[in-house]
Amino acid sequence: MPSPTPAPQVLAFDVFGTVVDWYSGIAREAQALRPDVDGGEFALAWRAGYQPAMRRVMAGELGWTLIDDLHRLILDSLLERFGMTDLTEEQKQHLNKAWHRLDPWPDVVAGLTRLKTRHTICTLSNGNIGLLTNMAKRAGLPWDCVLSAEVFRAYKPDPATYLGVAKVFALEPAQVMLVAAHQEDLAAARACGLQTAYIERPAEFGPLQPKDVSPDRANTRHAKDFLDLATQLAC
Amino acid sequence: MPSPTPAPQVLAFDVFGTVVDWYSGIAREAQALRPDVDGGEFALAWRAGYQPAMRRVMAGELGWTLIDDLHRLILDSLLERFGMTDLTEEQKQHLNKAWHRLDPWPDVVAGLTRLKTRHTICTLSNGNIGLLTNMAKRAGLPWDCVLSAEVFRAYKPDPATYLGVAKVFALEPAQVMLVAAHQEDLAAARACGLQTAYIERPAEFGPLQPKDVSPDRANTRHAKDFLDLATQLAC
Numbered sequence: 001m002p003s004p005t006p007a008p009q010v011l012a013f014d015v016f017g018t019v020v021d022w023y024s025g026i027a028r029e030a031q032a033l034r035p036d037v038d039g040g041e042f043a044l045a046w047r048a049g050y051q052p053a054m055r056r057v058m059a060g061e062l063g064w065t066l067i068d069d070l071h072r073l074i075l076d077s078l079l080e081r082f083g084m085t086d087l088t089e090e091q092k093q094h095l096n097k098a099w100h101r102l103d104p105w106p107d108v109v110a111g112l113t114r115l116k117t118r119h120t121i122c123t124l125s126n127g128n129i130g131l132l133t134n135m136a137k138r139a140g141l142p143w144d145c146v147l148s149a150e151v152f153r154a155y156k157p158d159p160a161t162y163l164g165v166a167k168v169f170a171l172e173p174a175q176v177m178l179v180a181a182h183q184e185d186l187a188a189a190r191a192c193g194l195q196t197a198y199i200e201r202p203a204e205f206g207p208l209q210p211k212d213v214s215p216d217r218a219n220t221r222h223a224k225d226f227l228d229l230a231t232q233l234a235c
Numbered sequence: 236m237p238s239p240t241p242a243p244q245v246l247a248f249d250v251f252g253t254v255v256d257w258y259s260g261i262a263r264e265a266q267a268l269r270p271d272v273d274g275g276e277f278a279l280a281w282r283a284g285y286q287p288a289m290r291r292v293m294a295g296e297l298g299w300t301l302i303d304d305l306h307r308l309i310l311d312s313l314l315e316r317f318g319m320t321d322l323t324e325e326q327k328q329h330l331n332k333a334w335h336r337l338d339p340w341p342d343v344v345a346g347l348t349r350l351k352t353r354h355t356i357c358t359l360s361n362g363n364i365g366l367l368t369n370m371a372k373r374a375g376l377p378w379d380c381v382l383s384a385e386v387f388r389a390y391k392p393d394p395a396t397y398l399g400v401a402k403v404f405a406l407e408p409a410q411v412m413l414v415a416a417h418q419e420d421l422a423a424a425r426a427c428g429l430q431t432a433y434i435e436r437p438a439e440f441g442p443l444q445p446k447d448v449s450p451d452r453a454n455t456r457h458a459k460d461f462l463d464l465a466t467q468l469a470c
């Protein structure tokens with residue numbers, strides 16, 4: 001696929017689903033706490049609350065809220081449905097931080113290490129800085145810096161986030177590439193002038209919900225995983 | 236010296252003077268561009284404009300301004316005095332980015348690597364995120380994350396910066412330690428409840444302006460350099 005623009009200087013990565021496997025991580029921690037709960041179903045339900053919760057913030061219904069706090073609001077709303085109302089406050093806080101303890105997909109650390117040799121690599125996630133930093137430290141993700149909705153006081157797909165990355169590095173939008181496993185995230189970045197790379201993560205929603213990972217020609221790159229992207233970018 | 240509080244979870248580092256040697260770096264780049272200029276005097280003059288420029292922002296006289304842009308304002312005001320008015324725009328932009336290319340003190344990379352094993356290590360600098368990230372990438376500074384005045388929309392010594400670090404990591408102020416070579420920065424952090432570590436950097440202002448590096452008992456730690464701090468914190 002021909003690249004329409006010069007190589008990007010900065011690669012900004014979506015995190016949940018693109019870098020880390022939230023489905024397996026949340027399912028595992030829920031089931032460790034409560035062996036009778038269907039961990040996969042619980043993970044899908046928790047994640048499904050994420051977009052609506054962010055929309056409430058963006059609509060002004062909730063003030064600016066960190067994802068840690070949105071995760072807790074959603075968790076509290078799920079406890080009855082999953083028969084977990086008797087968790088202690090300490091258990092709830094621990095479970096809420098399972099999002100800090102997600103594992104990366106197997107190609108991620110090696111891929112980022114290669115990509116970092118020729119590019120500045122940063123996160124661009126709706127996750128808060130503390131969450132992303134704790135996750136990176138535990139998983140060994142070698143970010144050059146951690147950028148987040150928290151820095152820009154706006155969630156993706158608000159243009160302030162994509163354009164914010166370019167502004168932080170005093171670059172043109174086309175010198176930044178968003179790397180994500182979600183076409184709608186990439187489309188919003190493209191509308192701001194960023195380059196885009198789609199990453200296939202067919203198991204993002206677990207084994208029972210296979211994901212459409214077919215290419216969209218509008219993206220600058222389409223890669224199987226981060227190692228494939230590194231090869232395509234000659235890293 | 237007895238530690239009044241438990242070991243800090245997060246170490247937040249001042250950068251200019253504490254982590255990197257701005258005097259030598261700026262002097263070297265100015266002199267490379269103009270061999271007839273006294274590089275050391277130029278470095279001191281440029282740095283001396285820094286606090287007054289930030290005060291203009293904090294007083295509301297200038298809107299929120301990134302340090303890259305403040306550095307440029309100060310540089311432009313110095314060109315005549317140093318006989319550099321004939322620099323091209325490209326040369327001025329390159330010289331302004333000398334602050335991105337400063338070298339760390341010799342103990343820094345090894346010290347941070349040790350400290351990182353038991354603590355989350357981050358910057359807390361008035362420098363902007365892009366500057367700090369470019370500097371870290373060039374110098375191999377292994378930050379867990381890059382925090383900056385830019386994140387908190389306030390410069391040190393505004394309490395919003397010191398308390399902002401604690402808030403990012405959902406910690407009490409006393410679980411964060413500011414590490415700096417400047418007593419006034421440490422005093423402001425202490426007033427917010429942070430732990431503090433003073434680092435001796437006797438050569439910060441070059442060979443002609445020796446610096447008082449005597450201990451202040453109010454600090455939690457007083458260390459010769461980052462290796463000494465790592466030893467004191469059992470890293």
